[in-house]
Amino acid sequence: MEASSGGNRREQHLLGVDHPGDAEKTWGQRLTKYERARQALDQEFEAIKEELEALEQRTEELEGALRANRSKKFALEEDDKKQEARLFKQLNVYGPSPPATPHSASDYDTAEEGDTPTRPVQNGHAQPPGGLSSSDMDSLSLPPGLSMSGPALHNLPDEVIGFESDEEPMAGTKQQGPAVHELQMGAAAGSQMQGDRMLAQAAASGHNNQALEHRVPHNTWANGHAAGADGCERSSRPGPPGFAPGHVFSPEQRRRLPGFARALTEATSDRSRAKSDLRDRLNQNREPDRAAENGAARPQELSNPFQQRPGGNQDPISDGLPGDRRPLPRVRPLSSATSSQREEVDSQAGFGPLDDLPRPSNWADDGEDEGGPFGAHASTSSRPQGHAELEPPLPAFSEQFPGLALGGYGDPASRRNQANGHAQPPPNLMAAQDFPSLGAAPAAGRPPRTDSPGSALVPGKTGAWANGGGAAIRQASQSLLSLGAPAQVAAPPKPPVESLEIQRNLRIPGDDLPDISRKRQCRSKTDWEYIERGKAGEMRGRTFSAPKRTLPGKGRITCQFGCCYNYAIDQQGRKPGIIAEEVVEAMPPELEALSDRLVRWGIVPRAIRPNSAIINVYEPGDCIPPHIDHHDFVRPFVTLSLLSEQPIMFGQNLIPLSPGNFGGSDYHIRLPRGSCLVLKGNGADVAKHCVPPVAQRRMSITLRRMADIHSQNVQREIQARQEAASQRDRHRW
Ligand SMILES: O=C(O)CCC(=O)C(=O)O
Numbered sequence: 002m003e004a005s006s007g008g009n010r011r012e013q014h015l016l017g018v019d020h021p022g023d024a025e026k027t028w029g030q031r032l033t034k035y036e037r038a039r040q041a042l043d044q045e046f047e048a049i050k051e052e053l054e055a056l057e058q059r060t061e062e063l064e065g066a067l068r069a070n071r072s073k074k075f076a077l078e079e080d081d082k083k084q085e086a087r088l089f090k091q092l093n094v095y096g097p098s099p100p101a102t103p104h105s106a107s108d109y110d111t112a113e114e115g116d117t118p119t120r121p122v123q124n125g126h127a128q129p130p131g132g133l134s135s136s137d138m139d140s141l142s143l144p145p146g147l148s149m150s151g152p153a154l155h156n157l158p159d160e161v162i163g164f165e166s167d168e169e170p171m172a173g174t175k176q177q178g179p180a181v182h183e184l185q186m187g188a189a190a191g192s193q194m195q196g197d198r199m200l201a202q203a204a205a206s207g208h209n210n211q212a213l214e215h216r217v218p219h220n221t222w223a224n225g226h227a228a229g230a231d232g233c234e235r236s237s238r239p240g241p242p243g244f245a246p247g248h249v250f251s252p253e254q255r256r257r258l259p260g261f262a263r264a265l266t267e268a269t270s271d272r273s274r275a276k277s278d279l280r281d282r283l284n285q286n287r288e289p290d291r292a293a294e295n296g297a298a299r300p301q302e303l304s305n306p307f308q309q310r311p312g313g314n315q316d317p318i319s320d321g322l323p324g325d326r327r328p329l330p331r332v333r334p335l336s337s338a339t340s341s342q343r344e345e346v347d348s349q350a351g352f353g354p355l356d357d358l359p360r361p362s363n364w365a366d367d368g369e370d371e372g373g374p375f376g377a378h379a380s381t382s383s384r385p386q387g388h389a390e391l392e393p394p395l396p397a398f399s400e401q402f403p404g405l406a407l408g409g410y411g412d413p414a415s416r417r418n419q420a421n422g423h424a425q426p427p428p429n430l431m432a433a434q435d436f437p438s439l440g441a442a443p444a445a446g447r448p449p450r451t452d453s454p455g456s457a458l459v460p461g462k463t464g465a466w467a468n469g470g471g472a473a474i475r476q477a478s479q480s481l482l483s484l485g486a487p488a489q490v491a492a493p494p495k496p497p498v499e500s501l502e503i504q505r506n507l508r509i510p511g512d513d514l515p516d517i518s519r520k521r522q523c524r525s526k527t528d529w530e531y532i533e534r535g536k537a538g539e540m541r542g543r544t545f546s547a548p549k550r551t552l553p554g555k556g557r558i559t560c561q562f563g564c565c566y567n568y569a570i571d572q573q574g575r576k577p578g579i580i581a582e583e584v585v586e587a588m589p590p591e592l593e594a595l596s597d598r599l600v601r602w603g604i605v606p607r608a609i610r611p612n613s614a615i616i617n618v619y620e621p622g623d624c625i626p627p628h629i630d631h632h633d634f635v636r637p638f639v640t641l642s643l644l645s646e647q648p649i650m651f652g653q654n655l656i657p658l659s660p661g662n663f664g665g666s667d668y669h670i671r672l673p674r675g676s677c678l679v680l681k682g683n684g685a686d687v688a689k690h691c692v693p694p695v696a697q698r699r700m701s702i703t704l705r706r707m708a709d710i711h712s713q714n715v716q717r718e719i720q721a722r723q724e725a726a727s728q729r730d731r732h733r734w
Pocket residue numbers: 615617625630640649690692700701703
């Protein structure tokens with residue numbers, strides 16, 4: 002035997018057999034082994050299939066039951082609401098609003114006392130309360146302590162919105178009304194907000210001053226990934242299926258094996274494909290449980306009568322409509338680009354197609370404009386007790402902003418002084434030369450009104466302003482914006498945000514970014530890096546959530562910083578509101594800076610400096626359904642609108658009617674790019690709000706302060722996690 006053949010012995014050795022002749026036996030054994038493995042795989046395959054079928058059946062049953070329960074719940078809730086509305090009508094109050102405590106002027110941070118044009122917006126100005134039309138106002142008396150203040154709109158400049166008027170519109174979007182926007186900022190017809198806008202121009206333009214510089218190292222979120230990569234690298238060569246890695250075959254084995262190995266490989270990979278298909282399907286069915294396990298909320302699950310969302314979407318507010326059955330969303334642009342421009346001019350002019358809607362002057366300084374649709378009644382009944390009346394006269398607007406020769410028109414100081422009974426200087430009306438590019442005054446149209454400050458400036462509907470003339474309007478507004486520049490300058494420089502900000506002591510300490518760099522940042526066409534990271538799955542917990550694109554018009558992308566919250570009771574029975582134990586990413590530096598700016602500019606009081614944010618990214622057709630922001634967030638809170646101008650609807654009885662279609666709106670306002678909406682009082686607590694499906698991509702940043710108890714809880718959770726992490730690190734070393 003020994004002498005039989007060296008080659009055979011080597012082969013025997015390689016095959017791991019001691020005796021010649023055993024080789025065949027070994028092959029037989031191996032075949033049996035593979036056959037057994039194949040049978041085991043078959044069995045596993047069958048078992049998974051059965052499990053899947055059982056699960057599918059159970060899911061169907063549960064979904065049926067859930068749908069039935071939701072319909073019942075919805076019907077009950079509707080009854081409740083009707084009952085409640087009846088009661089409130091009888092009581093002649095608007096609803097169970099917590100008494101709004103108006104903030105006093107001293108609550109607001111000002112760069113220089115008496116030099117904060119934004120302040121009046123906060124001082125309890127009358128707004129049409131949510132759910133009520135202007136005609137209701139006469140018949141209702143306000144219970145003491147119930148503020149009527151509603152949305153206030155601050156217009157912020159293009160720098161904040163990543164878009165310059167001379168820039169190419171984004172692919173697939175219509176460039177909408179930049180000229181009008183600038184007109185608002187500059188001429189601010191009908192609004193007391195010039196000061197705000199000029200200041201906000203400077204304030205807001207820096208909000209993203211670190212946007213491109215701030216780079217969190219990628220390894221922050223890289224845990225998990227590292228382990229996987231490690232594992233792969235350690236196994237050197239995979240070897241054929243069933244053999245140890247690195248196994249070397251003899252020539253004879255090689256000759257005999259290929260056919261078998263190929264067949265085996267094919268069989269194995271077929272099976273593993275089938276298995277992983279099955280697993281995927283199984284996981285899809287299991288996702289709700291998993292979502293509950295890892296804390297993902299399934300908002301609207303209980304309160305939503307129709308919703309059927311297999312994917313466990315984490316959208317904090319969903320629209321309450323059936324995902325799978327919804328038709329393509331009806332995108333209802335309220336106006337086209339040009340007509341929007343026209344309407345904007347018309348509505349600011351005080352007559353025109355939107356005359357029956359609140360005009361910017363009403364959103365912003367509301368009660369002080371007696372000519373406005375909500376008139377004196379709103380003004381007097383809603384002014385917080387002993388507040389505006391006691392304020393000293395402010396310097397005239399032209400003194401505050403030399404070069405902006407607006408005189409009495411739209412001047413917050415003059416308007417407030419007048420409202421407070423102080424002597425009112427005659428309006429220093431603008432002449433045609435203030436608007437060199439507009440040409441002659443409109444020849445036709447209604448005669449200018451003379452009953453409200455600045456009305457003589459208002460051209461008729463058919464005049465040059467109303468004619469779409471974007472360039473003209475832009476130039477006119479630029480001429481207004483150029484500080485100290487002579488009115489006749491043909492192409493005035495862009496507003497010197499940087500110097501204005503420095504001059505007014507409104508720069509955040511340490512912010513030395515020049516205008517030019519800021520503008521460069523704004524031109525970036527890529528998504529904000531946090532959104533990109535969210536998409537890449539690099540954000541902690543529920544920071545990022547995206548709707549299933551297979552469900553058209555469903556929700557929107559959201560990014561929650563500082564805290565996250567449930568809109569409805571989740572699977573773990575956690576109530577709506579802030580979920581402290583679900584730690585999300587901290588507020589990024591640029592949003593901290595934006596919060597600072599809001600305080601510095603007097604848009605929110607220092608005591609209410611926002612410490613959380615939600616960013617909503619709406620693709621065309623996306624929407625946010627009717628809701629009231631949870632009271633875990635204190636009032637006022639602020640929403641900055643970016644990328645495109647879209648409407649927001651308000652109403653006490655707003656409801657989803659059909660997919661992406663919301664009814665019961667008392668009024669809507671348009672949110673221009675760069676505008677800053679402040680919600681408080683009834684605007685925040687009584688009226689619901691919603692953004693119907695958007696016509697163009699839009700992004701909003703809502704900044705809110707958590708109620709103290711919640712920020713403490715969130716803080717505690719963060720600390721606990723940090724301590725646990727440092728414990729782990731200690732043990733590792
Ligand atoms: O996008 C908006 O303007 C509204 C956002 C909003 O209402 C919210 O996040 O609560």
